[in-house]
Amino acid sequence: MIETFGTEQVRRFPEATLPAGLTHQPTRTFLAETGLPTELRSGFLSTEDPADESWMQPLPELYQEMSTGRRGKWKWPLPEGAEHCYVLGRFEGGSIILDGSTGELRFIPDWNEPPSPLHSDVNALAYFMYLIEVNRDVYAHERVESEIGDDPDAQAAAYLAVARVLAERLYEADPTPFPEGVREPWANDFAGPWTVAFFDIAEGMWS
Numbered sequence: 001m002i003e004t005f006g007t008e009q010v011r012r013f014p015e016a017t018l019p020a021g022l023t024h025q026p027t028r029t030f031l032a033e034t035g036l037p038t039e040l041r042s043g044f045l046s047t048e049d050p051a052d053e054s055w056m057q058p059l060p061e062l063y064q065e066m067s068t069g070r071r072g073k074w075k076w077p078l079p080e081g082a083e084h085c086y087v088l089g090r091f092e093g094g095s096i097i098l099d100g101s102t103g104e105l106r107f108i109p110d111w112n113e114p115p116s117p118l119h120s121d122v123n124a125l126a127y128f129m130y131l132i133e134v135n136r137d138v139y140a141h142e143r144v145e146s147e148i149g150d151d152p153d154a155q156a157a158a159y160l161a162v163a164r165v166l167a168e169r170l171y172e173a174d175p176t177p178f179p180e181g182v183r184e185p186w187a188n189d190f191a192g193p194w195t196v197a198f199f200d201i202a203e204g205m206w207s
Helices: 025-032 060-069 122-134 141-146 152-173 194-202
Strands: 046-047 085-091 094-099 103-108 117-118
Touching: 025 085, 025 122, 060 085, 103 122, 117 122, 122 152, 122 194, 141 152, 152 194
Parallel strands: none
Antiparallel strands: 046 085, 085 094, 094 103, 103 117
16 A cells, blocks of 8 residues: 555554554454555545544534534434444545444445444455556546547546546455445446545546
8 A cells, every 4th residue: 555655655554553443453443554545536535533533423423513513414313333433534525433332334424324344344445545646647638549549438438447447456356435336336327435536437437
């Protein structure tokens, strides 16, 4: 990951900063020894900084903020074991929640919708970020234009083909983010937070 993102953009999480409620040892080891990229495309996905006061905010605290006052959008009941769940990062439009007991990741939209499965573990999240970033040259406009020419229909087909290959490779690594399968993961208006990435790549918007 360091070769792809750079030393400054891969963050390891010292053991002492991890909450006691994170009891899933493989997750603790991965965060402390391997770490996660700090972000994927500015504003799309970012991981928490241990220096921030909100680092590993417990889900019940976030729920309190998002269900009362002016931010009172969440009306769904907290899931069992919420006291051992923590905010690991942010997608555009929602939070990445780590289950400290199982190591599984869930996505909670900012709007009123309950948590949904996001990834089987933090390793899968890191791999998704890595594979999309390391293939930036493949779906870059410069490459498509040089190989395909300026025919807009041919360019559109090339971007779509790249998005399909990426989705298939990621599905093989972790099918969790693909509740409707991998055939057209960007066809739904919102089939999960990765939908935005696949849609943008398929439309040539991440060039």
